[in-house]
Amino acid sequence: MAARGRTRVAIQGERGAFSHRAALDLVGPDIELVTTLDFDALFATLANGGADKALVPIENTLHGSIHENYDRLRSSTFHVVAEMRLRIRQCLIAMPGATLGGLRRVASHPVALAQCRRFFAEHPELEATAAADTAGSVSEMMRAGDPSRGAIASRLAAELYGGVLISEGIEDDLENHTRFLLLGTEPEPAVGVSKTSLVFTLKNEPGVLHRALGAFAGRGLDLTKIESRPLRGRPFEYAFYLDLVAAPDQTSDEALAELRRLSTELRVLGTYPEGLRAGTQETNGG
């Protein structure tokens, strides 16, 4: 049972997942973590009161925007209340007392294994084996108690399950970051430099996207993201994801009103403190 007053934060994945690390860094070390099996369960947990907040990965520097989570966000009534960027730093983890020379098989999610190809090329004696997820490969290794087995996961997973770090930062590409959004059921006041995230669809008229961006460009509002996405079952129609740097004020209200006149649908996903500046919210997973 959680102590009264601790924030219950839902993530997708197990304890020790990169989402868990992001939740600790963004919300604080004294959260009550709620783990869910998949993203549908994650959104349902927030909707049915099983958590106070939900942390959702929304884009990755290597793999792009996670459209299925934009879809869930767009069809929900949740509000984005914070964002953060986590560096995905892969660690080779083994049993206490194990050594790199004694390892034979290393398990992880295939996406994590693929991010560490150079490491495996340098250690041809190691056999990479697929697992359902990163943190789970550590807990399973610990349960098996086999010092010839290793796992690739976050440093947090090593700490939580009692494994030891054999090697840290074994991913090929050091520019592997995932952006997370923290969702709540109510908006929260954003102070200081703020971002606003929008999803909208435009009327099917020539040049309408150009005019839509004019609503912001004409008022000196900076965009930090724009992305089009074909709409299901509606050929030649698109949804757009847009982030702008602007605290809610009269200028941004006017820009949104102008955009609304050009849109067939528009949902403000939330206004929240800007959390992606270089050097802030960076973590090495430790």
Next chain:
Amino acid sequence: MAARGRTRVAIQGERGAFSHRAALDLVGPDIELVTTLDFDALFATLANGGADKALVPIENTLHGSIHENYDRLRSSTFHVVAEMRLRIRQCLIAMPGATLGGLRRVASHPVALAQCRRFFAEHPELEATAAADTAGSVSEMMRAGDPSRGAIASRLAAELYGGVLISEGIEDDLENHTRFLLLGTEPEPAVGVSKTSLVFTLKNEPGVLHRALGAFAGRGLDLTKIESRPLRGRPFEYAFYLDLVAAPDQTSDEALAELRRLSTELRVLGTYPEGLRAGTQETNGG
């Protein structure tokens, strides 16, 4: 040895991968397939003459644009010569003579397993087990010769490795499509309705994206994709991916010239026949 004159098409993954299906549908049934372990090897194979063409997944309706492949394309000198969209239809495959009731363990890549959660919820007697890839889980099942094992992969994988289809289309979301680009070392003349794909970075000036889109909007040229992407190590600077529907002619040349004046870098990735119209290039994987 391949017969002289067959087009050698490189893919990432094994025979029977969804990329293999896409290569057959887009280039034709009589290709010589060249399999590569990862995307770096795929691009290297085209560069070193180990294949005539390379087929690259570039975006997926659920998972978004594959930024790492845009990066590889942007830093290459290859040309996009065709595109297609493949429906990702997951099939449950087993040994000849096996039945659904006799299956106990079903292997596949965790992403494919996650796309079939409803199927596993309806069949709680089946244990999902992680594998390095979809087609490989079929070939391994066949080698093991165990009728209690199943695998989730394309219909093509069942055909190639001698498995039988127990169930077809078991994915939760029927709107799961991957867009592939066919790359060559030389441009090819595009006839009829054509698309042009661009990657560019803009001068850091207020409203510059709005002006950049004006180069196309002012000439009545339709965009089918726009996406921003933060540049590595250059805070507040972005690369943009843009697709427009336009055969090369004076109008599109003028638009590109105007865009070039606003850009710090611009690369035309290719002009190629439009292959994503509703109803065309659709396949059910069979």
